Amino acid sequence: MNGLTHKLSHIFEHGDHAHIHVKEKPFSNPYFVGVGLGLVLLAAFVIMGRGLGASGALSTTVAVSVNKIAPEHAAKNSFYTEYLGDENSNPFKDWLVFQIIGVLFGGFISGILSHRVKKGIEKGPRISTKMRLVYAFIGGGLLGWGAKLARGCMSGQALAGGAVLNLGSWIFMMMVFAGGYAAAYFLRRQWI
Amino acid sequence: MNAPFFKYEYFGTDVSLIIAFVIGIAFGFALERGGFGRATILAAQFYFTNMRVLKVMFTAIVTAMLGLFFLSVIGFLDLSLIYLTPTNVMPNLVGGLVAGVGFVIGGYCPGTSIVAVATGKIDALVYVIGMLFGIFVFGEMFPSIENFFNSTAMGSVTLPQFFNIPYGVVVFLVVVMAIGAFAAAEWGERKMANKSLEKKI
Amino acid sequence: MNEITSTRNNYTIDPTLSVWGWEIPVYLFLGGMVAGMMLISGYFLFKGRQTEKNCSCFYLPYMSVILLSIGMFALFLDLEHKLYVWRLYTTFQITSAMSWGSWILVLVYPILLVNILIKPPKFLEEKFPQVINWKKYLLEKPILLKNIGIITMFFGAGIGLYTGVLLSSLGARPLWSSAILWLLFLVSGLSGAAAFVHVIAKDVYERELLAKADNAFLIIELFVIALFIIGLKTATEVQAQAADLLLTGEFAPSFWVFVISIGIIIPLIIQLLAVNHKVKHTALAPLMVIVGGLILRFIIVSAGQYSHWFNSNFH
Numbered sequence: 176m177n178g179l180t181h182k183l184s185h186i187f188e189h190g191d192h193a194h195i196h197v198k199e200k201p202f203s204n205p206y207f208v209g210v211g212l213g214l215v216l217l218a219a220f221v222i223m224g225r226g227l228g229a230s231g232a233l234s235t236t237v238a239v240s241v242n243k244i245a246p247e248h249a250a251k252n253s254f255y256t257e258y259l260g261d262e263n264s265n266p267f268k269d270w271l272v273f274q275i276i277g278v279l280f281g282g283f284i285s286g287i288l289s290h291r292v293k294k295g296i297e298k299g300p301r302i303s304t305k306m307r308l309v310y311a312f313i314g315g316g317l318l319g320w321g322a323k324l325a326r327g328c329m330s331g332q333a334l335a336g337g338a339v340l341n342l343g344s345w346i347f348m349m350m351v352f353a354g355g356y357a358a359a360y361f362l363r364r365q366w367i
Numbered sequence: 368m369n370a371p372f373f374k375y376e377y378f379g380t381d382v383s384l385i386i387a388f389v390i391g392i393a394f395g396f397a398l399e400r401g402g403f404g405r406a407t408i409l410a411a412q413f414y415f416t417n418m419r420v421l422k423v424m425f426t427a428i429v430t431a432m433l434g435l436f437f438l439s440v441i442g443f444l445d446l447s448l449i450y451l452t453p454t455n456v457m458p459n460l461v462g463g464l465v466a467g468v469g470f471v472i473g474g475y476c477p478g479t480s481i482v483a484v485a486t487g488k489i490d491a492l493v494y495v496i497g498m499l500f501g502i503f504v505f506g507e508m509f510p511s512i513e514n515f516f517n518s519t520a521m522g523s524v525t526l527p528q529f530f531n532i533p534y535g536v537v538v539f540l541v542v543v544m545a546i547g548a549f550a551a552a553e554w555g556e557r558k559m560a561n562k563s564l565e566k567k568i
Numbered sequence: 569m570n571e572i573t574s575t576r577n578n579y580t581i582d583p584t585l586s587v588w589g590w591e592i593p594v595y596l597f598l599g600g601m602v603a604g605m606m607l608i609s610g611y612f613l614f615k616g617r618q619t620e621k622n623c624s625c626f627y628l629p630y631m632s633v634i635l636l637s638i639g640m641f642a643l644f645l646d647l648e649h650k651l652y653v654w655r656l657y658t659t660f661q662i663t664s665a666m667s668w669g670s671w672i673l674v675l676v677y678p679i680l681l682v683n684i685l686i687k688p689p690k691f692l693e694e695k696f697p698q699v700i701n702w703k704k705y706l707l708e709k710p711i712l713l714k715n716i717g718i719i720t721m722f723f724g725a726g727i728g729l730y731t732g733v734l735l736s737s738l739g740a741r742p743l744w745s746s747a748i749l750w751l752l753f754l755v756s757g758l759s760g761a762a763a764f765v766h767v768i769a770k771d772v773y774e775r776e777l778l779a780k781a782d783n784a785f786l787i788i789e790l791f792v793i794a795l796f797i798i799g800l801k802t803a804t805e806v807q808a809q810a811a812d813l814l815l816t817g818e819f820a821p822s823f824w825v826f827v828i829s830i831g832i833i834i835p836l837i838i839q840l841l842a843v844n845h846k847v848k849h850t851a852l853a854p855l856m857v858i859v860g861g862l863i864l865r866f867i868i869v870s871a872g873q874y875s876h877w878f879n880s881n882f883h
Contacts, residue, residue, distance in 0.1 A: 202402035205419045206549075209426020212397040216427060217434040219390050223383060224371030225450040227394055229478035230502070233495070237502045254509035273384040273821060275481055277391020280834060282482035284392070285399035287838060287847050294487040297406035297474060311406075311490040314473015315480070315497025316504070318466050322477060323505040324516065325462025326452050329476035330394075332459075334424065336452055338431035340526040340537055343454030347463040354467020359413035362471050366410040384821035388829065 200289035216338055223270070226335020229278070230319065230328040231271035234258050239266050254323075299366040310365055370444040395482050404482040406474030406490060413471055415559045418552035425545040436538050451523035458516055473497065588873060591646035593865040597760075598639030599731045600753055600861065602632045604761025606676075606724025609683065612774070613717030616710055618686055622770035625717075629683035636680075640673065665737040669730045676723050682706075682716055728754035735872065743810035743868070743875040746799050752792045753865075759785035760861040763835070763854035779843050782857065786836045793828070810875035819871040827867060831860015 202208075219227055238258035242249040249255040259266050286292040298307040322328035325347050327336065333351060336344020369375050373383055401423045402408045411417035438444035470476055473494050475483055480498070483491030509516070527534045609628035617623045661667040686706055688699045706713060732750030735741075762785055766778035800811035814823045835853035842849045 202408075202419070203400045205401060205422035206426050208397055208401035209423040210430050212394070212401070212423060212427035213430025213434070215390060215393045215397055216431040218393070220431065220435060220449055221370045221438065221444060222372050222386055222390070224374045224448050227390070227478070229476075229481060230498070233477065233499055234502050234506075237499055237506060241503070241506065252506060252509055253513070254506045268380075268384060268821060270383060270387045273387035273825060274391035274394070276825065276830075277388040277393075278395035278398070278478060278481045279391075279485045280830065281392035281395025281397075282399040282404060282485035283395075283852075284834065284837070285396040286404065286482075286486035287841075289400075290847070291399070291404070292486045294489065296490045297483070297488055298490065299407065299410075307490055308493045311473050311475075311494040312497035312500075314469045314471070314475070315494035315499075316501035317469030318473055318476060319469075319498035319501025320505045321462045321465030321467075321469055321501075323462070323502055324512075325459050325466060326455070328466065328478065329470075330478040332452065334427060335431075337424075337428040338435060339446075339449055339451060340432065340534075340541070341451050341454065342521065342524045342526055342529045343452060343456070343459045345526060346454070346456060346459040347466075350460050350463025351467040351470060354464040355413050355471050356467075358468040358471045363414065365472075366407065366474075367414055367416070379816065381818060381820045382816050385824045388821075388825045 199291050212334075213338070216335060219335075220339070225270070226331060226338070227274065228271045228327065228331035228335070229275060230322045230331065231258075232269070232275035233319065234323065235266055235269055235272055299364070301367075302365045307365070310362075370438065371448055374445075374448040394478070395485065398479055398482045399486065403479040404486045404488065404491075406483065406488070409476070409479060410471060410474050415555045416563075418556050421552050422549060425548055429542055429545045432538060432541060436534065451525065454521040454524050455517065456519040456521065458518065469501075588646070588869055590866075591642040593862070593869045595639045595643040595646075596731045596734075596753065596865045596869070597862045598635045598642070599727050600757025600865070601761050601764065601858075602636045602639070602676075602757075603724045603726075603728030603731075603754065604758040605632045605635075605765065606680075606727070607721050607758060608761055608765055608778070610717045610720030610722075610724055613683070613686075613720065614714050615717075616714070617774075618707065618713060620771060622774075624765055624769045624771065624774055625683070626687040628765065629680045630689075633677070633680050633684070636673070636676065665730065665733045669727075669734055672723065672726045672730055676727060679716075679720055679723055683720060686713070686716075725754065728757045731757075735868070738872075741810075741872045741875055742804075742807045743800070743813065743872040745803075745807065746796055748792060748796050748799055749868075752789070752796055755785055755789045755792050756861045756864055759789055759832075760858045763857040767851045767854045775849075776843070779839055779849070782854070783836060783839050783843065786832050786839075786857065790828075790832055806875075810871070813871045813875055814867070818874065819867050822863065823867055823871075826863045827860050830856050831863060832857070835860075 216227055219225065235258045238249065238255040241252075241255055242259055249259065260269075283292065296304055296307060298304065302310075318328065322332075325332060326343070327347070329351065332341075332344045333348040337348055372378070378386075398404065402419055403423070408417055409420055412420040435444065435446065435449075439446045466476075473480075475491055475494050477498060480491045480494045484495060521529075526532075527537045530537070605628045609625040609632075612618075612623055612625040618625060685699065685702050688703060692699050706716075729750040732753035735744040736746055736749040738744055759782055762778045762782035766775055766782055769775040769778060797811050797815065800807045802808075813819050835856040838847065838853040841847045842853070
């Protein structure tokens with residue numbers, strides 16, 4: 176088994192990178208990045224009349240999976256049917272799905288250009304890898320649930336809704352910070 | 368030329384998906400540049416050691432907001448055609464709180480977790496699976512919480528409409544608030560840096 | 569499907585032909601990959617690289633045999649009258665692309681077998697000791713090996729272009745009525761195979777060469793796609809409408825995003841940086857090229873079936 180994983184990782188990383196400069200580049204200036212991100216968001220508004228998003232694409236994935244396994248069950252639930260659309264169109268032919276595919280590749284290109292693509296686990300110094308993954312799963316679950324209840328996540332609600340001064344988005348954003356700072360103290364062992 | 372282009376039917380739905388991909392690339396690129404693909408950086412926000420998230424996010428919001436304001440004032444962009452997520456006060460409140468707690472526990476938010484997966488972070492992959500599970504749980508619960516989900520509905524409403532203040536004034540206030548937040552963030556970071564320095568000595 | 573006729577006189581053709589499922593695109597894709605692999609391995613043989621320890625011309629023939637057999641099996645699944653498959657080989661129709669193709673496919677197997685004999689697998693040597701003598705005979709004759717290399721390349725190119733000719737000879741669909749389709753499929757097969765071999769090659773020289781070659785193939789592929797589209801756009805109205813299916817219509821999102829961006833441009837950028845030692849070589853860019861090639865076949869086959877002569881706005 177070990178031999179196999181070694182072989183596999185060998186396929187993914189050739190031996191000839193010894194002479195390649197692999198040092199990570201530092202992250203860009205946050206205000207500079209912020210202006211860039213704002214312009215991307217503005218472009219989405221000007222071209223499409225809508226903001227960016229992320230959790231919608233995942234909801235489509237869930238809805239399609241549920242529909243594949245139990246079509247009758249999915250048809251009864253208006254949450255799923257909204258993401259499935261009518262029968263004539265493919266539910267994956269959706270704005271947010273294509274946008275998220277773009278995010279995946281945009282992140283990858285930026286990462287590879289600055290040598291930051293590296294297999295690894297992000298965690299604080301005082302937590303085990305296993306616990307970190309458990310926390311990641313729980314956190315993801317809570318965020319998925321919460322974002323659906325609030326009709327959007329940090330991208331769709333806080334960022335895009337924030338820029339159009341949407342009342343609900345600002346409520347959501349303030350609550351995210353409130354919830355985050357309230358929980359931060361209890362989770363400090365994970366991060367610092 | 369009038370914006371938003373899509374609403375004026377300059378191109379169809381199929382072409383809009385190509386645009387979605389291009390905009391997504393730019394979005395992912397910017398997020399990665401900002402360091403949003405790292406859970407440790409995102410979480411540091413909540414311990415005042417690295418306020419990148421706040422700085423990037425508020426700069427982005429202010430930039431896009433000023434752009435929208437300017438383009439609508441010169442009559443290029445029709446603001447009423449821009450999609451507004453309907454406001455439901457209680458679901459927004461509760462959802463925001465749960466999402467905030469989930470943010471600190473998981474270390475990512477949905478968009479940044481995708482960027483982290485793209486740069487090879489295993490924990491982000493687990494996070495995405497968790498998120499799919501969370502959405503599935505929400506979907507299964509949906510029939511029983513549908514009433515709550517649709518409660519305290521206020522429709523599509525913006526801050527200027529709600530507080531009955533002119534649009535320009537709200538824009539100005541948000542800019543002032545953002546500058547204040549930036550100053551506070553810089554001050555907080557320096558303070559935390561001194562503190563950890565003292566600890567080391 | 570119903571093997572009646574490939575013109576409009578087939579009752580399944582109007583209003584939209586939709587009798588080809590996943591089997592045909594998968595077969596076309598695997599055929600293209602095999603074509604590319606045979607060209608690559610034939611080239612190395614022609615160059616006399618069998619003297620190297622880790623020449624990819626040793627194992628590419630095996631993979632070609634396996635992939636080609638899977639592809640043929642997919643093709644076989646698609647046939648309506650499976651038991652009559654032998655009838656293809658009782659005749660040779662000089663004007664039929666299918667007849668050419670089925671004969672080429674049959675001739676490819678012995679050629680690949682000869683390629684395998686240059687370095688036969690251990691169990692074959694143990695079971696049939698005379699294989700070792702054949703191997704020795706082949707290795708003593710570099711000129712013969714050179715010629716085997718040329719024949720391998722010739723038939724590899726034959727498979728590659730035949731997959732395109734097969735579609736363009738189906739006059740019933742405007743999207744396929746392009747004389748450049750064979751070149752598109754050949755170049756796409758070459759880029760996919762070069763990407764694949766570049767990942768698995770053990771020899772450093774071959775790896776570097778194939779990475780560079782793959783970039784060249786991808787650039788050529790972009791030009792060929794452009795010519796393909798321009799050719800359709802400047803032809804009759806229905807052909808222009810068929811091209812619009814890819815450019816702005818039904819198939820535009822998958823065409824631009826999965827074929828052009830993810831299948832060609834993004835891996836090209838990454839591989840150009842990798843060849844210049846700016847970033848690490850990984851298997852991700854080649855993987856994108858291969859998946860892009862597969863999706864290209866799917867789109868050309870489904871969009872082709874969707875396009876038709878009399879009114880493309882008809883749904």
